[in-house]
Amino acid sequence: xxxxxxxxxxxxxxEIVSHAHEMANRKEEWTHxxxxxxxxxEAKSPRFIFLLxxxxxxxxxxxxxxxxxxxxxxxxxxxxxxARMRSRVLYxxxxxxxxxxxxxxxFGLDLIIRVLNNIARDKWSEVxxxxxxxxLDSVYLKVFQGLRDNxxxxxxxxxxxxxxxxELKKLEVSEPLTSSPQVIELFFDFLRAIRxxxxxxxxxxxxxxxxxxxxxxxxxxxxxxxxFREIFDHCGYYGPGEIASPIFFFAISPGGWERLKELESxxxxxxxxxxxxxxxxxxxxxxxxxxxxxAFEDTKxxxxxRLEEARTKKxxxxxxxxxxxxxxxVHGLSFNKPRNVIQYCSILLEDxxxxxxxxxxxxxxxxxxxxxxxxxxxxxxxxxxx
Amino acid sequence: MVxxxxxxxxxxxxxxxxxECIKTNGGDYxxxxxxxxxxxxxxxxxxxxxxxxxxxxxxxxxxLRHLELITGEGDEIKLTAKGDELLxxxxxxxxxxxxxxxxxxxxxxDKERWVGLVFEVQNFRRPMLQDELLDYxxxxxxxxxxxxxxxxxxxxxxxxxxxxxxxxNVIHLREPLLHSLxxxxxxxxxxxxxxxxxxxxxxxxxxxxxxxxxxxxxxVRDEVCxxxxxxxxxxxxxxxxxxxxxxxxxIHLTEPMLRKPDGxxxxxxxxxxxxxxxxx
Numbered sequence: 001x002x003x004x005x006x007x008x009x010x011x012x013x014x015e016i017v018s019h020a021h022e023m024a025n026r027k028e029e030w031t032h033x034x035x036x037x038x039x040x041x042e043a044k045s046p047r048f049i050f051l052l053x054x055x056x057x058x059x060x061x062x063x064x065x066x067x068x069x070x071x072x073x074x075x076x077x078x079x080x081x082x083a084r085m086r087s088r089v090l091y092x093x094x095x096x097x098x099x100x101x102x103x104x105x106x107f108g109l110d111l112i113i114r115v116l117n118n119i120a121r122d123k124w125s126e127v128x129x130x131x132x133x134x135x136l137d138s139v140y141l142k143v144f145q146g147l148r149d150n151x152x153x154x155x156x157x158x159x160x161x162x163x164x165x166x167e168l169k170k171l172e173v174s175e176p177l178t179s180s181p182q183v184i185e186l187f188f189d190f191l192r193a194i195r196x197x198x199x200x201x202x203x204x205x206x207x208x209x210x211x212x213x214x215x216x217x218x219x220x221x222x223x224x225x226x227x228f229r230e231i232f233d234h235c236g237y238y239g240p241g242e243i244a245s246p247i248f249f250f251a252i253s254p255g256g257w258e259r260l261k262e263l264e265s266x267x268x269x270x271x272x273x274x275x276x277x278x279x280x281x282x283x284x285x286x287x288x289x290x291x292x293x294x295a296f297e298d299t300k301x302x303x304x305x306r307l308e309e310a311r312t313k314k315x316x317x318x319x320x321x322x323x324x325x326x327x328x329x330v331h332g333l334s335f336n337k338p339r340n341v342i343q344y345c346s347i348l349l350e351d352x353x354x355x356x357x358x359x360x361x362x363x364x365x366x367x368x369x370x371x372x373x374x375x376x377x378x379x380x381x382x383x384x385x386x
Numbered sequence: 387m388v389x390x391x392x393x394x395x396x397x398x399x400x401x402x403x404x405x406e407c408i409k410t411n412g413g414d415y416x417x418x419x420x421x422x423x424x425x426x427x428x429x430x431x432x433x434x435x436x437x438x439x440x441x442x443x444x445x446x447x448x449x450l451r452h453l454e455l456i457t458g459e460g461d462e463i464k465l466t467a468k469g470d471e472l473l474x475x476x477x478x479x480x481x482x483x484x485x486x487x488x489x490x491x492x493x494x495x496d497k498e499r500w501v502g503l504v505f506e507v508q509n510f511r512r513p514m515l516q517d518e519l520l521d522y523x524x525x526x527x528x529x530x531x532x533x534x535x536x537x538x539x540x541x542x543x544x545x546x547x548x549x550x551x552x553x554x555n556v557i558h559l560r561e562p563l564l565h566s567l568x569x570x571x572x573x574x575x576x577x578x579x580x581x582x583x584x585x586x587x588x589x590x591x592x593x594x595x596x597x598x599x600x601x602x603x604x605x606v607r608d609e610v611c612x613x614x615x616x617x618x619x620x621x622x623x624x625x626x627x628x629x630x631x632x633x634x635x636x637i638h639l640t641e642p643m644l645r646k647p648d649g650x651x652x653x654x655x656x657x658x659x660x661x662x663x664x665x666x
Contacts, residue, residue, distance in 0.1 A: 054640050214643050253641075255643040255659065259643040290599060293638045295631060296631060336631070
């Protein structure tokens with residue numbers, strides 16, 4: 001590829017993998033996110049928070065921003081069990097709800113093992129050293145002490161692996177983790193342990209929650225949601241300040257959310273309130289945050305910010321080498337999704353450079369993007385069936 | 387003319403490609419039959435293979451004859467003038483234009499050859515149960531062999547055209563559409579009028595929604611059609627070509643999680659949920 005310096009750019013700033021970029025025009029949504037989280041941290045009780053947004057509208061980005069901001073902006077007092085650097089991070093990335101091919105078919109077992117297993121070893125050690133484990137009345141006490149002291153058998157145990165007789169004896173447990181009730185008990189002892197270390201909240205970020213509504217049937221969806229509901233309700237058995245309160249932050253597509261609402265409604269009709277209805281009843285309406293689709297002004301802001309990040313020197317036109325008409329054209333193709341804007345701008349930038357264009361205008365954008373099969377949405381096909 | 391009650395065994399949405407099979411394989415019964423079997427197999431959700439022997443002879447043949455879209459026997463089967471006309475409309479205007487033309491044809495046949503089902507429903511002047519209509523028709527036409535299955539299939543043809551809406555067991559007639567069809571006076575909406583109607587419908591349907599602003603497209607379509615008396619196919623055409631963003635609003639459409647009927651296809655995407663945002 002030719003030198004991007006021709007456009008006063010250090011590198012192509014339109015990449016979609018990293019979320020380490022400034023937020024473009026999401027002030028309203030971010031305020032809502034902060035308010036919901038802050039309120040949950042203050043309440044010290046379990047909470048379900050939903051972030052609704054279409055594919056490519058920035059759900060994963062927001063989750064990542066929450067993760068980053070918890071290092072200071074929102075949680076100044078360090079009350080939430082999250083950490084700021086990758087090596088010490090609880091989850092290197094927002095956890096997907098189910099792996100493509102989960103090791104365990106029991107959802108509760110699969111989820112909690114992955115949650116615990118995702119905590120970096122040095123984080124376990126750092127946190128549990130702060131806790132007075134002597135005050136923890138738990139059948140898993142030796143497991144937590146083992147995690148604190150970096151003992152291999154303890155890590156094997158929380159990973160759900162098979163253990164030898166000596167290892168089981170050393171950890172004072174009778175068998176490896178094999179059932180959901182067993183891991184839920186372990187999870188609550190974990191919440192008690194981190195509470196002893198000074199954390200009042202435990203935040204779990206769950207991305208792609210719509211996945212379960214797309215691949216699972218009604219019975220399985222109900223089982224999955226009831227696992228969360230069980231954890232939520234189980235918190236009631238503990239006194240104030242006894243555990244770090246779990247907060248579950250789900251990112252879901254509007255189609256996925258509507259599917260949950262349909263299931264709730266059908267459960268009410270069929271059983272008068274069974275199925276997923278008890279889970280949905282625990283979602284406070286103000287904790288549903290909706291990511292709005294990107295308007296043209298948002299797209300301009302996004303392009304401008306990304307270009308600014310990679311500038312080698314100050315330029316008078318913040319969109320250079322794109323013309324404003326070009327950005328408008330890209331926006332028209334984007335279905336109001338920032339991910340599409342970024343991808344299309346990336347293609348345009350690299351192709352324009354190869355072609356030696358000084359500016360990228362609307363005509364260039366049309367010609368280049370059509371080469372890749374990206375056409376305006378005007379040529380719609382008729383038909384109203386799936 | 388002796389009246390009857392048709393037994394429409396093939397679905398309304400299958401008719402265009404069955405007509406195409408017959409037209410392109412004219413003069414060769416076996417080839418027509420084979421073409422229909424292949425198309426049917428591709429779209430059928432049944433695990434059982436379509437029967438080669440019965441597909442044209444017992445399913446599509448009788449249906450297309452009742453609809454007066456084919457004529458002749460064996461190798462001599464060919465499209466009637468109306469069959470040719472409908473196929474041409476389908477190929478040039480797509481399903482939207484075809485749906486309206488098919489509706490006109492269905493109402494005309496119903497009025498002149500069948501029992502006038504759509505007018506019987508109209509006379510009730512209210513949504514009615516299918517069983518209620520069945521009892522009424524059986525009493526009025528005791529020798530027509532009307533049964534639940536035959537009635538349902540004819541109602542489904544009407545539902546396909548948009549003239550009727552079937553909700554569970556309840557039949558809703560879209561009176562204004564029938565009226566415009568009979569009088570030939572079809573309401574025309576400007577883009578501005580359509581946007582106003584869209585806003586009004588969305589406001590009505592989204593009032594009270596908290597969290598998610600999305601409303602299913604079939605509900606919006608129904609509300610706009612009721613209000614403006616346009617056809618569902620015209621609603622789709624308007625929505626497809628409407629600018630989705632202006633200085634005042636942003637229309638956003640999104641996909642369903644599972645297969646759901648009666649959405650809209652725009653730029654190759656099948657969309658089901660609808661929201662309007664006022665600009666920030």
